[in-house]
Amino acid sequence: MPTIRIFTLQNLLRSSMLLLAFGSNGSSAADRYLIDSEHTFSYFEYNHWGLSMQRSRFDITTGSIELDRDSQSGNIEIDIDATSISTGSDGFNQIMRTGEFFDTANFPKITFKSSSLQFDGPQLTQVDGDLTIKGISHPVTLQISNFNCRFMLIYGKQACGANGSASILRSDYKLGRYVPFVSDAVTLHISVEAIKEY
Template identity: 50%
Template sequence: MIKQLVAVAIAASSFAAVAAPETYVMDGSHTFPRFSYSHFGYSTQLSHFDKTSGKIVIDKAAKSGSVDVTIDMKSVNTGSALFNGHIQGEDFLDTAKFPTATYKSTKVNFDGDKVVSVDGNLTIKGITKPVTLSVTSFQCMPHPMLKKDACGANATAVIKRSEFNAGKYAPYVGDDVTLTIAVEAIKE
């Protein structure tokens, strides 16, 4: 009987070690949140942020996890230094008062072993709204150059900028903004 209990305890402890959550730190040189919107119906403008940090925690066995992202809003890159300054103004991002935006997950949703969406709260200009990111691709594997495990994903959502007190010129300049986040993260 004691041998059986010891065997069960050993098996349980090895399973717990395999099922432990794994933490991945976002690679700032390969993680870029982008946003696009209609510009007077003429074109779809696409811009991004150059500085992002955060962590992803994945527990594949438990089908759970968390995502925590911080975006440096002053790193907005529209392709034009003049427009970068304009979009950082009070009517849009107001980076003087709100230098960062955050996304904090409330639930990571799986289909089998793949993350398919993330429910969470997006905070821009001090205003927090629930946002679900649809994950269009997700992969974890050993990184061939870093020789560490890594995860990568692409996620997208559509938000209304007016809900974040950034709706100047809407509806002429589109109120719907498509967020797309390309992320790569390295295991701690």
Template identity: 45%
Template sequence: MKKIFALLVAAGISMSAFAAPETFTSDANHTFSSFSYSHFGYSMQTSRFNNTTAKFTVDRAAKTGSVEATIDTKSVDTGSKLFDGHIQGEDFLDTGKFPTITYKSTKVNFKGDVPSTIDGNLTIKGITKPVTLTVTNFHCADHPMMKKMACGANATAKIKRTEFNAGKYAPNVGDEVTLTLAIEAIKE
């Protein structure tokens, strides 16, 4: 064993290169998604989905990973009960038929030791399109209260409502929507 270790060190191979993938499950109290869009050019409206779950696997040594997220469309929170109902209607999310939005990665791209973009498939109203998330923050550390490893990330993507059959009032109500995911997750 000592000879193998000495050979690895001599060859310049780090033991961390053999690190196993780590799996993290979202903390419901610190994970949500939001979306923003132009409202007739007057303002950028921002709303959120209060129930978002995510699970991701990351192997920082191998620079690989995967992400799956599910958004409960009925948890939309615009700050107005009237608009919540409007957004849940057939012209927009049609939550009666499509109670979730899903995202499943196909590839996690790294810059240095952290994920920088995530390629994957976004499904809204039964329509699946390739979407790349840009990771704007990624941090892992021991969680001081949970006493376990935790990772957090923020990621954004721009999508077109009309591509997902949710384009009523476009272009007056902006077709381009910025989707943002905020995830904090605890190691399994």
């Protein structure tokens, strides 16, 4: 009888250790955040005929973020509604939606899908991924600043935010009209806030 009790205790200890090990592995699952479109927007800037830096924006940006800060990994998907372009001029908005530029009738969305996240200590500093405009995809690197996560009383949930920017060439995406008079190089900026889903 004592032998059976010792054997049972050993099994319990082994089982507890396995459960602890399994639990520690499972605890590193990524948190999922939904992009808050009311506090997220995308804009781009370019040199206009050597006279000034012009800025235009997209009013609707959505998507999701999966983030595991312990393992410093995750996945980011951003959808920009190209039809929501806002240049400050209704006439210019219509021109930018035509086939000469974003061709929103055939390609209403601009997408970014991450392939890797880079951290410096606890700070997210870089996101590599593919940017797709007019059905054409190219790898881009978003340089990240102002990365921060905190509990937000207004939502009753955790939220994360950051600013990202990447340099691209318009001509890579068949958007090269008026190059070189209007610069081929464009800087895309994405200011993101996202709320934890669960």
